[in-house]
Amino acid sequence: MNYSSDEDDKPLVFKRSSTSDKFKHSAQQKAAAVVRQEKPSPKTVAKQNSDSEDSEDDKPLSSRISTVPKANSNHVKVGPSMSASQRSKTQVKNEDSDDEKPLSSKFTPKSYVSASIRKHDDSDDDKPLSSKVKQNGSASRDNQSRKPNIGLNKRPPNEENSLGQSSIKKPKLSDSSAPINRKPVSVKPESETDDDENDHVPISQRMKNKAPSGSKSASIKQKSIKVNSSSFKKTIKKSKKIEKNSKYSKPSKVPPGSGEGQKWTSLVHNGVIFPPPYKPHGVKMLYKGKPVDLTPEQEEVATMFAVMLDTDYMTKPVFKENFMGDWRKILGRNHTIQNLDDCDFRPIYEWHQREKEKKKQMSTEEKKAVKEEKMKLEEKYMWAIVDGVKEKVGNFRVEPPGLFRGRGEHPKMGKLKKRIRPSDITINIGKGSPIPECPIPGQSWKEVRHDNTVTWLAYWNDPINPKDFKYVFLAASSSLKGQSDKEKYEKARSLKASIRKAYTRDFGNKDVTKRQVAVATYLIDKLALRAGNEKDDDEADTVGCCTLKVENVEPEPPNILKFDFLGKDSIRYQNEVEVELPVFKAIQQFRTGKKDGDDLFDKLDTSTLNAHLKELMPGLTAKVFRTYNASFTLDDMNDMPTENVVWESNLVFDVLLTSNSLCPNMNVDIALSYKFPESMTTSLNRDMKGGNVAENLVVYNQANKEVAIICNHQRTVSKSHSAQMTRLNEKIEELKGVVEELETDLARAKKGKPPLKGSDGKTKRNMNPEALHKKIVQTNAKIEKMERDKETKEDLKTVALGTSKINYLDPRITVAWCKRREVPIEKVFNKSLLAKFAWAMDVEPSFRF
DNA sequence: AGGCGTGACTCAGAAAATTTGGA
DNA sequence: GTCCAAATTTTCTGAGTCACGCC
CATH class of the missing domain: 1.10.132 (Topoisomerase I; Chain A, domain 4)
Known part of the structure; x- marks a missing residue:
């Protein structure tokens, strides 16, 4: 069967299942029927169903499914409970029924409140995306009239009421249903608007037109540091339309800036601060029971190791070997110390413990004094002036030397991360701005650049992996970061249901690559998996979707997939999920003839996957689904009623x-x-x-x-x-x-x-x-x-x-x-x-x- | 070939919970 | 013995760190 069709039978999967149990219950009680759209005409209904799929599609699969990683006991899986037929029925019904009713549990009712509230919404519509995802959603859009009505759900039209208050109570409607998708294509343009801008405008009018996220202008000038946003808004808003119809055509990357990729016009900062030089303590470690003299440099490295005696890196042979390898280089070939096993670092370890204790015992005043001292030293590095606005710098402290602490079974753990000097650092600063003074006398920066197409203030090569860089950026509270954050969410908001349909259609495609793309996309959508870039041998062995191995996904008939793998940071992902039959079959097929350690998706890598995704929607990449899933889930649950809580x-x-x-x-x-x-x-x-x-x-x-x-x-x-x-x-x-x-x-x-x-x-x-x-x-x-x-x-x-x-x-x-x-x-x-x-x-x- | 977002962990300080001391 | 607040201990948090991953 091809799922592509719309069948009503849609896989349950798409439905959401579980919200939290708590919610569920309540929701259930309350609602009985769901309402989806306002009344559907018969045909609509039919259509709707199909749409419904979509509608459901709107929801993130993950939410629909209950998947739950086992790791946490909490949730457990779930599954879609309803059968398809059931579900469809329900839906239909709902449509007719009124709003009040809740949906079956499955659908979680999402928002009612909002619905009601949303005033503007009613209008909307058209959303381009609306179809997009969630239905309604859009808030912003709302304002204007744009909102479609989305369909769906009814939303009472007028509700507007005050926001909040009263409205809150309303029953929900779920909107889930979605709206139909309206056309797909247009993705974003319009809506976007967002909020911001309009501040001055009366709300009702505000529309936004703004640009969506995309670009923003660079001018971010104003900024206020304060929380308030108003100033921000403006800044941000600037609109750009960028996306607009053109949609994301833009190269995904260019952000905002006023110009092509330009991120700022003027940039002033004071560079970076270095950790203090090493102060030898003179405590002697023992080698074969006897004290050993070490040069300060040798002692420094020995101390790095000694300090870690109580960590479980000590149980990792790789760590010890790597450490010894690098330390030996500093000790020199003919040093007394030849073997780590004969080393006794405890004297140094104990010295360190005493120092720690001493520090802890300092009086509050002493601590305060020390802190102020440090502040004084660092103050000048904490701020940068970007286009005339004072912004906080994120990490202006150069990383101190130490032993590399890789996560999981990292092949390089224990290696010496050498001290970074000014000659390792490249500074980026506005053209006419004063070049930061090099804090270490007699030394100088490696290079000074004036590149306004990037946001970093400085970088150096990672001593552990020289191909990698360590950048100094502005803090998260800066406008520059805020803008791109907003763009990220706008992109996620614009995900459309049609995408789901598109990949669903390829579950049975004869072209293996296409089939793999479809299935991988499904997993990413449904489980919020990461894309899974290829990794080198000198990195920890972790995987993401594209790099899943045969052994990581165990199919269990009739349609359950058991996942078990180490993901980012070597965090284990364990989950059992019910999937649609075609997906299940495809996975079985991808596994056949392969060994445990072989790639499940042998025809895929993240770039091919992302290339396909971009065809579905400009700017779409695998990680957008994670953002979408997360935000959708929050938005969805936030509309759960609380009034049913018993006030006992x-x-x-x-x-x-x-x-x-x-x-x-x-x-x-x-x-x-x-x-x-x-x-x-x-x-x-x-x-x-x-x-x-x-x-x-x-x-x-x-x-x-x-x-x-x-x-x-x-x-x-x-x-x-x-x-x-x-x-x-x-x-x-x-x-x-x-x-x-x-x-x-x-x-x-x-x-x-x-x-x-x-x-x-x-x-x-x-x-x-x-x-x-x-x-x-x-x-x-x-x-x-x-x-x-x-x-x-x-x-x-x-x-x-x-x-x-x-x-x-x-x-x-x-x-x-x-x-x-x-x-x-x-x-x-x-x-x-x-x-x-x-x-x-x-x-x-x-x-x- | 970079550039930047994501993510677990650490640690000091804040807050909460308990205990102690005194009236 | 009760009450209150200061002192102490335990738990929680926020901010910072730096490793990790995506595009």
């Missing part, structure tokens, strides 16, 4: 406390105000808003976690994790004991008897049954809360939420959502994220990814 005291209590621990900036007062159950009821009425904030934050974190799981962002379990868990368990047990005791006393009190002595032997005060009962309830609530905390903790012990927040989630989704729900943005973004995302701060509340 216990639950509220939990939610508040939990959110407090999950949300960094949560207002402590809010949580505290709920700390005492007695006051809870009243507080609830009084502080409903606070409660909602906390509740919303739980939803947000849940969505964030979902994304982290999709992207496989892991973290190592903290050393103290198990101790922490044990402690929690002990406390829970202790509380349980308390409850039992209380219950005994309660029973006795009811009979008029005094309480028994406590386990500690003390006598307790007489309490009346009501008081005892109350206490039991309170304690039980506390236990439940702790159990929940425990779960959350266990759940997140291997999941890192930060990476996706920083790199994959369009901040406008978060900002708009916060505006709609009246959640202070500071509760979600810390100071550095606020600075980094200054460009997104004034997005319309109706923005949808």
